[in-house]
Amino acid sequence: MKMTDTLFGHTNDEPVMEYTLVNDSGMSVSCLNYSCTITKILVPDRCGNIENVVLGFDQFFDYLDLSPYFGCVVGRAAGRIRNAEFTLDGESCQLTANEEPNHLHGGKKGFHSVIWKSEPIETESAVGLKFFYRSKDGEEGYPGNLDTTIIYLLNNQNELSITYEARTDQKTIVNLTNHSYFNLSGNLKRDCSEHVLQLDGDRFLELDSDLIPTGRLLEAANTPFDFKHGRLLKSGMKSSHPQNVLAGNGYDHHLVFSKKGENTVVLTDKESGRTLLMTTDQPCVVLYTANHLEGLYSISGVRARNYLGVCLETQGLPIDFNQPHFPATLLNPDEVYRSTTTYRFFSKTIGV
Template sequence: MKIIKKEFGRLHDESVMEYTLVNDAGMSVSCLNYGCIITKIMVPDKKGKIENVVLGFENLEDYIDLSPYFGSAVGRVAGRINKAEFELDGEVYQLTPNEGPNHLHGGKQGFHNVIWKTETIENENEAGIKFFYRSKDGEEGYPGNLDTTILYLLNNQNELTISYEAVTDKKTIVNLTNHSYFNLSGNIKRDCSEHILQLESDRFLELGSDLIPTGRLVDVTNTPFDFRHGRLLMSGMKSDYPQNVLAGNGYDHPLTFTKKGENTVVLSEKESGRTLMVTTDQPCVVLYTSNQLEGPFSISGVRARNYLGVCLETQGLPDAINQPDFPSIVLIPEDVYRAQTKYRFFSNTIGV
C-alpha cells in the first residue's frame, strides 16, 4: 500500500493536491483536497486490463467551471431543498437558491467547492486520506459551525470505504454523500445503458415537476424501478413511465431500502466483466443516470453526452427537513453525525 502525492492545480494561491492511493493488487483511487473529489478509480476488467471507472476531468479549471459534481463530497445537505428554506424550532432558515428557487447539494459554496485540510494514513494493509472542513455558522444559510471529517480508505481487497462524521455547536441539518459517476466499461468506452443494477428496494420516492420529492412512496412492483432481481438501466431510459420521462428519460430518484441497517447495491457490466458492490448504512440511494450530462465539453477526451455515468448517492432522504414522515436529518450539538459506504470492485477472470 502506498500514497502518491502531486500538485493538481492552484486556487486562490493555494495548492490543490491530488492523492493517489495504491493497493498491492494494482487498484488505485485518486482524489483531490478540493471538494474531496475522486478523480479516478483504476480497476481491472475480466482480462486484467486496468482502466478508470469514474467520470472526471484532467485539470482543475474544468472541475471549477464545468463539473456536475463529478466525484465530489456533497454537503451540508445532499439533494434538493424545496424553496431553499426550512424551519427548525420555529425559526425559518433561508438557504442559497442555486437551482431555480430551490437549494441543491449544499448551495453555491457547498462542500464540493472548497479546499479541505488533509491527513494521510498509510500502513501495510490500508492507505487513506482524512479530510477536514469547518463550515461556518451561516454558510449558505445553514445554522451552526459544522466540523466535518471524511475518510477515504483503500484496502487490499479492492474496497474503498468512505466514512463521514460531523459535529455542530448549534442545531442544524446534515445529509452527506459522494457524487461519483460510475462507468464500468472502463475509460468511458460505452455509456451505462447496458449496466445492470440490483438492490433490495420495494419503494421509490415520487418526484414533482421540479424534481422535489412529493412525499409519496411508490411501490416498485411492475415499474422500471423494480431492481430486486436486477435490470438494465436502459429499461428506464427508454420507458414511457411518467416518472422516468419526468427525470429526463432515465432515473434521478431516491430508492428506499427494504430493510433497515446495512444494505447492498450491485452494479455490473457484462462486457468488461466488472462488478461494483456498494454497501451502506444509509436509508436510501439516489439513482441518477446522468440524463442531463450533454454539453459542449469533453470528459477525459470523450464528448459529454447523456448516460455516460451512473451515480449511486447513498444518503438520507432528500428534502427530509420539509417532509415530517421522512427520517430526520437534524443534528444537535450533543450528537455526532455518522455515515459509511463501502465500494468493492470485482472482475470475472478471462474465460468465465
C-alpha cells in the same frame, strides 16, 4: 500499499493536490483536497486491463467551470430543498437558491467547492486520507459551526471505504454523500445503458416537476424502479413511465431500501466483466443516470453525452420538514453524524 501526491492546480492562491492511493493488487484511487473529489478509480476487467471507471477531468479548471459534481462530497445537505428554506424549532432558515428557486447540494459554496485540510493514513491493512473542513455558522444559510471529517481508505481487497463524520455547536441539518459517476466499461468506451443494477428496495420517492420528492412513497414492484432481481439501466431510459420521462428519460430518484441497517447495491457491466459491490448503512440511494450530461465539452477526451455515467448517492431521506413521515436529518450539539459506504470492485460478474 502506497500513496503519492502531485500538484493539480490552484484556487484562490491555494494549492490543489491530487493524491493517489495504490494497493498491492494494482487498483488505485486518485482524489483531490478540493471537495474530496475522486478523479480516477483504476481497476482491472476480466482480461486484466486496468482502466478508469469514474468520470473526471484531466485539468483542474474544468472542475471549476464544467463539473456536474463529478466525484465530490456534497453537503451540508445532498439533494434539493424546496424554495431554499426550512424551519427549525419555529424559525425559518433561508438557504442559497443556487438552483432557483431551490437549494441544491449545499449551495454555491457547498462542500463541493472548498479546499479541505488533508492528512495521510497508513495502517497494516489500508492506505488512505483524512479530510477536514469547518463550515462556519451561517455558511449558505445553515445554522451552527459544522466540523466535518471524511476518511477514504483503500485496502488489498480492492475495497474503497468512505466514512463521514460531523459535529455541530448548534442544532442543524446534515445529509452527506459522494457524487461519483461510475462507468464500468473502462475509460468511457460505452455509456451505462447496458449496466445492470440490483438492490433490495420496494419503494421509491415520487418527484415533482422541479425534481423534488413530493413526499409520496411509491411501490416499485412491476415498474422500472424494481431492481430486486437486477435490471438493465436502459429499461428506465427507454421507459414511458411518467417518473422516468419527468427525470429526463432515466432515473434521478431516491430508491428506499427494504430493510434497516447495512444494505447492498450491485452494479455490473457484463461486457467488461467488472462488478461494483456497494454496501451502505444509509436508508436509501439516489440513482442518477446522467440524463442531462450532454454538453459542448469533453471528459478525458470523450465528448459529454447523456448516460455516460451513473451516480449511486447513498444518503438519508430527503430533508423536507413538510413531510412528517420523513425522518429529517437533524444533528444536535451532543451528537455525532456518522455513516459509511464501501465500494468493492471485482473483475467478474456477481450477484446478478
